[in-house]
Amino acid sequence: MSQYTVFYNSDKEIEMVLNGQADSATISAQEGTGLSTLVVDVDDTPTSHYYVNDAEDAVVRKTELGMTLDSVEKEIDQQFTFSNVPQGTVIAISGVISGTMDASGTLTLTAKTAGEWRVVFTKDKFFEVVYKILVKRRGL
Numbered sequence: 001m002s003q004y005t006v007f008y009n010s011d012k013e014i015e016m017v018l019n020g021q022a023d024s025a026t027i028s029a030q031e032g033t034g035l036s037t038l039v040v041d042v043d044d045t046p047t048s049h050y051y052v053n054d055a056e057d058a059v060v061r062k063t064e065l066g067m068t069l070d071s072v073e074k075e076i077d078q079q080f081t082f083s084n085v086p087q088g089t090v091i092a093i094s095g096v097i098s099g100t101m102d103a104s105g106t107l108t109l110t111a112k113t114a115g116e117w118r119v120v121f122t123k124d125k126f127f128e129v130v131y132k133i134l135v136k137r138r139g140l
Helices: 024-031
Strands: 002-008 014-019 036-042 050-052 059-061 073-075 079-083 090-093 096-100 107-110 115-122 129-136
Touching: 002 024, 002 050, 014 050, 024 036, 036 059, 079 115
Parallel strands: 073 129
Antiparallel strands: 002 014, 002 036, 050 059, 079 107, 090 096, 090 115, 115 129
């Protein structure tokens, strides 16, 4: 195990990590920017793949969303189906937030415009998931 000083924001997301215990000047400087401090002994460096738990006494690894997509390529007017999307997941399509997932766990998008689209799924304490989907013009 190794010791790390973790600096984290009010959402408990890790902003900076130092090996060992940081000196008081460094801690004061970071706390002056609004960050909180935690010293942990862990096996892996607590990068952005981790967050600080609610008790603020340990770091926890983020988890996978575990969702699936039926196909990354469809023609206009066909549907893309995303399954196992957790409730509360924020969905953005090509940079525009399109909504938040309901309890059904299934998101269906109908392809209306040809092109490549980025569908991004974000949820607190989970890894972000990005799908690139391709909508093709109908074959003649």
